[in-house]
Amino acid sequence: MTPSEHAQMIVDRLKPDVLAAECPSRLVLQHLTSRWGTLVMLVLMLGTHRFSELKRRIGGVSERMLAQTLQQLEADGFVRRRSYDVVPPHVDYSLTPLGQEAAERLAALTGWIEQSLPRIIGQSAA
Amino acid sequence: MTPSEHAQMIVDRLKPDVLAAECPSRLVLQHLTSRWGTLVMLVLMLGTHRFSELKRRIGGVSERMLAQTLQQLEADGFVRRRSYDVVPPHVDYSLTPLGQEAAERLAALTGWIEQSLPRIIGQSAA
Numbered sequence: 035m036t037p038s039e040h041a042q043m044i045v046d047r048l049k050p051d052v053l054a055a056e057c058p059s060r061l062v063l064q065h066l067t068s069r070w071g072t073l074v075m076l077v078l079m080l081g082t083h084r085f086s087e088l089k090r091r092i093g094g095v096s097e098r099m100l101a102q103t104l105q106q107l108e109a110d111g112f113v114r115r116r117s118y119d120v121v122p123p124h125v126d127y128s129l130t131p132l133g134q135e136a137a138e139r140l141a142a143l144t145g146w147i148e149q150s151l152p153r154i155i156g157q158s159a160a
Numbered sequence: 161m162t163p164s165e166h167a168q169m170i171v172d173r174l175k176p177d178v179l180a181a182e183c184p185s186r187l188v189l190q191h192l193t194s195r196w197g198t199l200v201m202l203v204l205m206l207g208t209h210r211f212s213e214l215k216r217r218i219g220g221v222s223e224r225m226l227a228q229t230l231q232q233l234e235a236d237g238f239v240r241r242r243s244y245d246v247v248p249p250h251v252d253y254s255l256t257p258l259g260q261e262a263a264e265r266l267a268a269l270t271g272w273i274e275q276s277l278p279r280i281i282g283q284s285a286a
Contacts, residue, residue: 052273093181149176
């Protein structure tokens with residue numbers, strides 16, 4: 035049984051539950067909320083971007099971490115990578131319809147954080 | 161200037177933006193979406209819990225990581241720790257009103273992931 039078939043079996047038998055250590059939903063959560071995952075999804079929500087554009091918009095990300103994050107989100111089916119057969123080579127990234135749905139939930143969270151930041155800082159113990 | 165005053169200065173002058181490397185909103189995002197942070201917030205959304213109850217409900221978390229996560233969320237003002245002066249000592253954790261608001265956004269994300277898992281697994285490349 036491949037890992038994918040194993041995951042499918044769990045989904046078919048059990049109700050997905052991020053609180054369960056072995057539930058595949060937890061991996062998806064980790065990818066979408068990884069250090070750079072959320073930020074990549076937010077930028078791609080604004081439209082298709084090239085790698086260099088993503089790097090420029092996401093303050094502090096390294097090429098290596100951005101490449102790894104994009105690969106993970108592509109493997110999960112949230113990001114579509116398109117490569118154009120031109121000289122010089124042209125590659126760009128966009129959200130799939132599923133990625134768009136996920137990005138909306140992430141944007142609701144980050145929007146709330148940005149909007150609530152004065153209250154959060156006012157209340158925090160730091 | 162303390163770190164907190166520095167953060168306040170940034171918030172006062174600039175519009176919070178998680179895409180900016182130095183924006184304090186990004187730290188808040190990291191705490192709320194840390195490996196265990198999201199799951200702690202989800203469980204506390206259901207009500208007040210003791211440490212041992214949290215550990216039992218969150219599959220796979222270690223005592224050390226749970227304690228560290230709770231401290232971080234408490235410092236941000238999302239979690240309230242209450243210690244009762246009884247024998248044996250009794251400590252419990254609950255969400256602050258601000259934490260409740262954050263938890264609702266996190267629950268919208270994890271709810272979507274759980275509900276969409278069959279589609280995600282069907283579409284993923286893994």
